[in-house]
Amino acid sequence: MKLIFVSGGVISGLGKGITASSIGRLLESRGLKVSAIKIDPYLNIDAGTMNPFEHGEVYVLDDGGEVDLDLGNYERFMDLHLTRDHNITTGKVYRSVIENERHGDYLGKTVQIIPHITNEIKRRITNVARESGADVVIVELGGTVGDMESMPFLEAARQLGRELGREENVMFIHTTLIPIMGSVGEEKTKPTQHSVKELMSIGIRPDIIVGRCSEPLSESAISKIAMFCDVPEDAVISTPDARSIYEVPLNLEKQGVADYIIDKMKLGPLTTPRDMAQWEDLVSRIVNPKKEVRIALVGKYTALADSYLSHLEAFTHAGAASECKVRIKFIDSDDLTTGDPNEILGDVHGILVPGGFGIRGVEGKIVAAGYARENGIPFLGVCLGFQIATIEFCRNVLGLEKASSTEFDPRTPDPVICIMDEQKGIVDMGATMRLGAQDVFVKEGSMAAELYGSTQISERHRHRYEVNPDYIDRIEAAGWKFTGRSECGTRMEIGELEGHPYYVASQFHPEFKSKPTRPSPLHQGLVDAAIAYMEGRN
Numbered sequence: 001m002k003l004i005f006v007s008g009g010v011i012s013g014l015g016k017g018i019t020a021s022s023i024g025r026l027l028e029s030r031g032l033k034v035s036a037i038k039i040d041p042y043l044n045i046d047a048g049t050m051n052p053f054e055h056g057e058v059y060v061l062d063d064g065g066e067v068d069l070d071l072g073n074y075e076r077f078m079d080l081h082l083t084r085d086h087n088i089t090t091g092k093v094y095r096s097v098i099e100n101e102r103h104g105d106y107l108g109k110t111v112q113i114i115p116h117i118t119n120e121i122k123r124r125i126t127n128v129a130r131e132s133g134a135d136v137v138i139v140e141l142g143g144t145v146g147d148m149e150s151m152p153f154l155e156a157a158r159q160l161g162r163e164l165g166r167e168e169n170v171m172f173i174h175t176t177l178i179p180i181m182g183s184v185g186e187e188k189t190k191p192t193q194h195s196v197k198e199l200m201s202i203g204i205r206p207d208i209i210v211g212r213c214s215e216p217l218s219e220s221a222i223s224k225i226a227m228f229c230d231v232p233e234d235a236v237i238s239t240p241d242a243r244s245i246y247e248v249p250l251n252l253e254k255q256g257v258a259d260y261i262i263d264k265m266k267l268g269p270l271t272t273p274r275d276m277a278q279w280e281d282l283v284s285r286i287v288n289p290k291k292e293v294r295i296a297l298v299g300k301y302t303a304l305a306d307s308y309l310s311h312l313e314a315f316t317h318a319g320a321a322s323e324c325k326v327r328i329k330f331i332d333s334d335d336l337t338t339g340d341p342n343e344i345l346g347d348v349h350g351i352l353v354p355g356g357f358g359i360r361g362v363e364g365k366i367v368a369a370g371y372a373r374e375n376g377i378p379f380l381g382v383c384l385g386f387q388i389a390t391i392e393f394c395r396n397v398l399g400l401e402k403a404s405s406t407e408f409d410p411r412t413p414d415p416v417i418c419i420m421d422e423q424k425g426i427v428d429m430g431a432t433m434r435l436g437a438q439d440v441f442v443k444e445g446s447m448a449a450e451l452y453g454s455t456q457i458s459e460r461h462r463h464r465y466e467v468n469p470d471y472i473d474r475i476e477a478a479g480w481k482f483t484g485r486s487e488c489g490t491r492m493e494i495g496e497l498e499g500h501p502y503y504v505a506s507q508f509h510p511e512f513k514s515k516p517t518r519p520s521p522l523h524q525g526l527v528d529a530a531i532a533y534m535e536g537r538n
């Protein structure tokens with residue numbers, strides 16, 4: 001079993017997840033099988049109950065796990081299919097230990113952080129590593145070294161290093177910030193030195209230091225870090241500002257970090273030659289677009305772009321395929337209830353209404369959906385966006401003025417969106433939605449079938465409400481066609497508006513399975529329709 005721990009120091013938000021994902025990508029490009037684990041030191045069992053404003057989007061896995069968005073980066077960069085066990089939280093660890101205690105597994109003993117919590121952490125990491133069958137597993141430690149909550153995880157990592165064997169089986173990569181100060185542009189290594197000292201005081205000596213700096217590190221900064229942090233100079237790597245996150249693996253490759261790891265961990269000799277050609281092509285398409293479209297993202301968490309991370313990535317993937325830069329115009333949906341939609345949406349070539357919960361911002365999203373429908377603007381609605389498109393259609397085409405979802409208006413006379421039968425009576429909020437990969441049957445000849453190139457697909461879900469089956473016939477007769485359904489046939493999954501160039505919505509979340517070289521078909525459809533719309537108008 002070979003593990004690479006990636007920790008962070010100085011400040012959070014250094015792109016530790018991107019560094020971990022990029023290193024994984026590079027090891028994969030040598031033919032190694034790589035997997036990844038994210039450790040989140042918070043007490044929540046999973047990310048499902050957290051507000052996207054605090055931690056960014058809740059990412060959903062095939063198995064229905066509601067996890068940290070870094071798992072999205074791992075799946076995108078390394079083309080993995082992860083399970084909820086790949087996200088370890090303090091909540092999960094403590095819950096197991098307390099359940100074991102109640103069960104009597106530790107009879108007679110005082111249950112303590114060391115060894116009981118740390119053993120549980122080690123058990124979870126090694127189980128996932130073993131089950132993944134990977135040659136090497138990257139374990140990203142959330143938070144920053146020195147945080148009280150990360151302590152048990154760092155201690156468990158230290159012990160794993162001791163038990164499995166340092167360097168050959170367990171490596172530590174520490175990512176830090178190297179600020180550039182003053183008019184002379186001097187790189188400051190002191191914060192890194194302090195952070196490494198802190199790590200060493202826990203008993204972990206890092207093998208590789210990754211310095212996040214706006215510029216590539218100078219030779220003198222590299223030798224200073226190497227000397228004070230006690231690592232060889234070729235183990236000091238820098239991650240300068242990149243034009244796209246997908247460029248980071250290429251920047252790391254130039255510095256030889258993968259070869260360094262392969263050598264230290266004795267992962268060779270490798271039989272397959274390194275293959276990064278497809279990735280290089282991807283990056284060159286992203287950074288050299290031939291055209292640009294503007295797509296409005298109408299939501300309520302628009303103050304934090306990470307709330308919609310997978311959508312933004314899906315647009316990057318779709319844009320790359322069409323050699324087009326997709327510029328996102330974030331629109332707070334509330335603005336559409338007070339402002340003039342022409343002024344707010346008049347300059348965009350496409351509109352996305354993403355998922356969401358609760359009543360706030362709903363009316364503005366309905367305005368956006370109506371504006372796209374009436375003006376022939378390419379539109380994609382996802383999850384709540386699908387329900388919004390359906391409500392807008394019922395209100396303004398079917399004339400059901402008060403049509404709504406029982407989520408926002410329990411007493412609406414026309415509950416065109418209602419709670420799913422199996423959700424009735426559920427009281428607990430954690431992990432109780434309809435979650436994860438479900439099959440969707442797509443109507444032959446529909447736009448969705450053409451975009452997916454298939455009539456049976458599997459996409460990820462996260463919802464409690466659905467289109468009310470009592471209204472389906474009336475809605476379809478008026479032109480909002482449900483071209484995708486779940487296996488039972490009564491759960492609506494995709495809607496397509498007749499006679500509109502691109503007005504599509506899905507109950508599922510296509511953004512979660514979008515990959516750099518296999519974009520989400522529905523995002524691709526929106527981007528291509530936006531290009532056509534722009535070119536037709538210009």
Ligand code: GLN
Pocket residue numbers: 354355356357358382383384385407462463464465466
């Ligand atoms: N709130 C809606 C539901 O629960 C939509 C959920 C979502 O957009 N993820 O069905």
